[in-house]
Amino acid sequence: MRLAPNQDQTIFAGVLARLLEDDGIAGFHTVANWSRYEYGEALDDRLGEAGFFEAAREADLGPVAAAMMVHEIAKAPVVIECAASALVRPFLGVEVPRPLAVVVDDAPGAIRFLPQAKTLLSISDQGLRVAPVEGQCRAVESLFAYPMGCLDVSPDWTALDTDPVEVRTLWQIALASELAGVLSGGLAAVLAYVRDREQFGQALGSFQGVQHRLAQDAVWIESAQLLALRAASSRDPADAALALGAVQERATRIGYDLHQFTGAMGLTLEHPLHRWTYRARSLRSEMGGASQAFLDYADAKWGGR
Template identity: 75%
Template sequence: MTMRLAFNEDQATFATVLAQMLSDDTEAGFRTVDGWGRFDYGHALDARLEEAGFFDAAREDDLGAVAAAAMVHEVAKAPVVIECAATALLRPFLGQELPRPLAVRVDDAPGAIRFLPQARSLLSITDAGIRWAQIEGRGAPVESLYAYPMGMLDDAPDWQPLDVDPNAVRTLWQVALAAELGGALAGGLASVLEHVRERAQFGRPLGSFQGIQHRLAEDAVWIEGAQLLTLRAADSRDPADAALALGHLQSHATRIGYDLHQFMGAMGLTLEHPLHRWTYRARALRAEMGGAPQALLDYADARWDKR
């Protein structure tokens, strides 16, 4: 399928309504957390999106995975965090209605798992197959610098197999991660752009200096280009497209994060400003599924197999 790089009428309406909902939701804005917590779980936003059926976009023929990926990107731009990516881009294609929120583990990777403390279901993606387990209340929270709720399992779960193609699920998860990472970087960039427009140095706004303009413009090109790659991958569900979208973002995430903190100055190092909410999410996401080296190897393998 060839993507025209433009939403259809239903997708455009979906995106407009979602943007309005995010802008109107006062609880989706930034606020510090008691005890200087690193993340703020957006329970109110989560409930509103679920009640309005946004998590089911991929099931609708006129919306599909493209609208779901666009939603993951937009939601990730908020300073609050919710489990959106797995619910929006994996659950509709698993052949079974898993209880959400979902946590995801790929290739039995050790260590803490994102969203595990809130999760009701844990999804395991391996080449051998896809499994899930009901884990509500079994994810022990762990302290982490990442701006996500992180947790560890207290014991081995009771795995149940799912009759789905593991390669297709892996591809969708790469799309989901690319959408979430792109949104996190875009949210951080927006906060820095606001700062450099308002912050004056030598009698001029920081944003008027050409060197800053060039660096942030380059970051914006990488982020916006990656969003198009991600939407293309959501449309095609092609392994090469998905691996390229994720690898592109993961390979540039460190440089973009450096620029964002560089131009935010000392304020960007505090918990009183939301920048850490996006850049520390990006630090976690840039290492998912083996990071950029693995994603780009996946891309090369997928392209080579087509020859």
């Protein structure tokens, strides 16, 4: 893969970055009743109106631009349903209304973004199914800093004639991009904190022990993003599984470091760190977690030989 984006991808990323600089639609604000998340409806609307969710369909942008978008939006304090809409929906072979919620292998429990979703996508070895779910679910309380919901009725499924392996691969890329972005957003918040917070008369970030740990975290996060972009470029099941497994494996240690260096402040709802680290707790277990992703990687590389 050429790690340098092409001209169209560079312009796409620049326009997206300017949009995300608008604190009014993408910045941190405390929420009524101290909710653990803020759904960025204004940001979602702006992205939809500008056609950002269609980037993967464009030959000069493609899945790489979509993966970049998922990563950058995951860095924002607000949360929107982006990963499935940007990287999976364009390749389903049919038009389905977004936002999307995704369930893999009929995993039990609450589903991310179901309260906002208009369509539920089921991915399994038996195939792909979609169902309209708007108004058919209930929101449930969660620590995960995502809107979570459960269905009240059995979905009215429609089977799709699309390769489930391809869609599973795209969903792994989407999750890897989102988790890398979530961790990157948390790291940026911690870096700002240690630059300002003083101990023993100097900035906390001036101590080498702090610098070394956060530098290692930055390397892990950057490498996770590059693995996700490589997988988006190749759309290879092995690359996708490796990208997801690598970032899921490191997420716990990175989350520990981020909270270690913000101390008690990072545990409060007045500080935005919890939004990223609790999202990471959810994403690191998606699709069976790192151990399952590495088994998928081994299967894709050497299975059947």
